[in-house]
Amino acid sequence: MTNVTDDVFRFTAGNYHALVVNTDDGIVLVDPLNNDAANWLKATVKERFSKPVTHLIYSHSHPDHAYGGDVFDDGNTVLISHKDARANLKRVRADTALPSLVFNDTLTLYAGDKELTLTYYGPTNGYGNVAVHVMPDDVMFVVDWVVLGRLPYKDLMGYDLEGTLSATERLLKQPFTRFVGGHADMGDKADVSAYYEYIKTLHDSVLDGILAGKSLEQIQQSKPMAAYSSLKMYEEWVNLNIQGAYEQLVSRSYLKLRNPALSR
Numbered sequence: 001m002t003n004v005t006d007d008v009f010r011f012t013a014g015n016y017h018a019l020v021v022n023t024d025d026g027i028v029l030v031d032p033l034n035n036d037a038a039n040w041l042k043a044t045v046k047e048r049f050s051k052p053v054t055h056l057i058y059s060h061s062h063p064d065h066a067y068g069g070d071v072f073d074d075g076n077t078v079l080i081s082h083k084d085a086r087a088n089l090k091r092v093r094a095d096t097a098l099p100s101l102v103f104n105d106t107l108t109l110y111a112g113d114k115e116l117t118l119t120y121y122g123p124t125n126g127y128g129n130v131a132v133h134v135m136p137d138d139v140m141f142v143v144d145w146v147v148l149g150r151l152p153y154k155d156l157m158g159y160d161l162e163g164t165l166s167a168t169e170r171l172l173k174q175p176f177t178r179f180v181g182g183h184a185d186m187g188d189k190a191d192v193s194a195y196y197e198y199i200k201t202l203h204d205s206v207l208d209g210i211l212a213g214k215s216l217e218q219i220q221q222s223k224p225m226a227a228y229s230s231l232k233m234y235e236e237w238v239n240l241n242i243q244g245a246y247e248q249l250v251s252r253s254y255l256k257l258r259n260p261a262l263s264r
């Protein structure tokens with residue numbers, strides 16, 4: 001566990017991060033991650049803070065962040081998610097506890113001396129993926145659809161690229177000082193802006209390439225993301241990022257019907 005502020009901690013298990021908020025009344029967690037991580041977290045929180053876990057929030061529906069909820073489903077903790085996250089967990093018979101409290105657009109949770117605002121900005125990655133803002137610490141926590149210091153994952157599996165663009169635009173209009181992601185680095189608002197520039201450049205350059213009649217390989221060879229080569233996993237994933245953007249744009253906007261020369 002790493003301090004973000006005096007009362008907000010980032011909990012790390014492998015390549016994953018969760019959020020721990022220490023309030024006057026107890027502990028609020030965002031994401032149990034998995035059974036091992038959740039068991040470790042439950043024991044550590046008990047030993048370190050001697051307070052109950054009052055709330056567990058699922059950031060979204062994906063099993064690699066939402067599993068382990070059973071560990072906290074002991075009758076003392078309120079489980080919360082966006083309605084779409086709960087619906088997906090239920091639909092796919094996820095092996096984790098279902099939330100008892102859901103919301104549509106935004107939920108404000110007053111927990112002890114903290115105020116947490118959960119906001120849904122539309123489809124981004126997974127189902128019902130929400131941003132969590134903690135006051136007065138002024139920490140924003142987002143999982144998967146904002147990634148600092150590293151490229152988005154491989155071929156953008158699970159991403160809605162256009163949704164992620166508009167959600168990140170809206171997120172940047174909100175005030176926040178510190179940013180914690182479910183993967184990769186912590187940062188501030190300027191770092192989130194830099195991430196936005198990355199996905200905007202990815203989207204725009206791939207779309208321009210498709211509309212100019214270029215193949216995926218030609219777009220990759222033109223190295224449209226070269227300005228971002230200092231990001232972690234650039235060499236490994238940049239062509240996969242371009243491929244993911246290409247496949248989404250061609251399929252969702254039916255660009256093949258506009259341009260029969262496209263191979264897919």
Ligand SMILES: [Zn+2]
Binds near residue numbers: 064182
């Ligand atoms: Zn993830």
